[in-house]
Amino acid sequence: MIITGDDVDSISDLKTSHHHTFEMKDLGSLSYFLSLEVISTDDGIYLSQAKYVLDLLTRVGITDSRTEYAPLKHNFRFTPMDGTVFDNPTIYRQLIGGLVYLTVTRPDVAYLVHVLSQFLSAPPTTHYAAVLRILHIFHFSAHSFLSLQVYSYADWAGDPIDRCSTTGYYLFLGSSLIFCRSKKQTFTARSSTEAYYRTFADTTAEVVLIRWLFENLGAPQSFPTDVLCDNCSAIQIFHNDVFMNAPNTLKLIVTLFVNVYLLMLFAS
Known part of the structure; x- marks a missing residue:
């Protein structure tokens, strides 16, 4: 059991109450839990699965300790015809299975792991080589402002097989x-504007849910949350009545507001 909070007296009372009911042992401050390493410093809290990764590499017989600046090369696309077939697919499958759990502290590689897991039968x-690039730790700063910032992006027709786009967004506190x-989006967007606008809808729904969560945790957002994007056409849809009257755009807007309304209804 992990007990967390900023009220030391309440935590102490909870421990005492549990000791009277259950046979328990206090292990002190959290440092390791289910292969998750927790390091608390004055600068913040570091979450890492370094030992888990080392054990995973050792189990499959990999001793290469080289690191990369990013988990994936820029503009790289995966297809079944890439290179030659890997001669030891068992190692590949073991690494992919381990990386699925690694996404607990590395959510930024979740989509990459998803893509690479599609080639388990005959991996090139x-x-x-792409699997081996994934390595580093995750940090939560203790000095961050409680202000929500959101960055949204769409990779239009990025999948070379079915030409579907990819929705991506990051939420910073x-x-x-x-x-x-x-x-990956479940449809084929006819333009980058459509792909980005649908990403806007998904991102907005997530922001509403996160703001509702913050409010229940006692840290409400005092100001509106800006969703940042680099697609000018998608942004102009929100500011131009001519674009707003387009049939496809209207359908997207209705979908957006229905999703937001359902989330607000659920929150209430």
């Missing part, structure tokens, strides 16, 4: 990344 050597998502 280039995909195996101050300078700390608290939530991110990268998911």
Whole structure:
């Protein structure tokens, strides 16, 4: 059991109450739990699965300790025809299975792991090399402002197989990344504007849910949350009545407001 909070007296009373009911032992401050390493410093809290990764690499016989600046090369696309077939697919499958659990502290690689897991039957050597690039720790700063910042992005027709786009967004509380998502869209967007606008809808729904969560945790957001994006056409839809009257745009707007309304209804 993990007990957390900022009221030391309440935590002490809870421990005492549990000791009277259950046979328990206080292990002190949290440092390791289910392969999750927790390091508390004056600067903040570091979450890492370094030992888990080392054990995973050791189990599959990998001793290469090189690191990379990013988990994936820029503009790289995965297809079944990449390179030659890897001669030891068992190691590849073991690494992918381990990386699925690694996304607990590395949510930024969740989509990459999802893509690489599609080639478990006959993984190419280039995909195996991509698996080995994933390595580093995650940090939550203790000095972040309680201000929510959101960055939204869409990779239009990024999948070379079915030409579907990818929805991606990052939610920061101050300078700390608290939530991110990268998911392939279930339809084929006819333009980058459509892909970005649908990403806006998904991001907005997530922001409403996160703001509701903060309010229940006693840290309400005092100001509106800006959703930042680099697609000018998608942004102009919100400011131009001509674009707003387009049939496809109207359908997207209705979907957006229905999702937001349902989330607000659920929150109330």
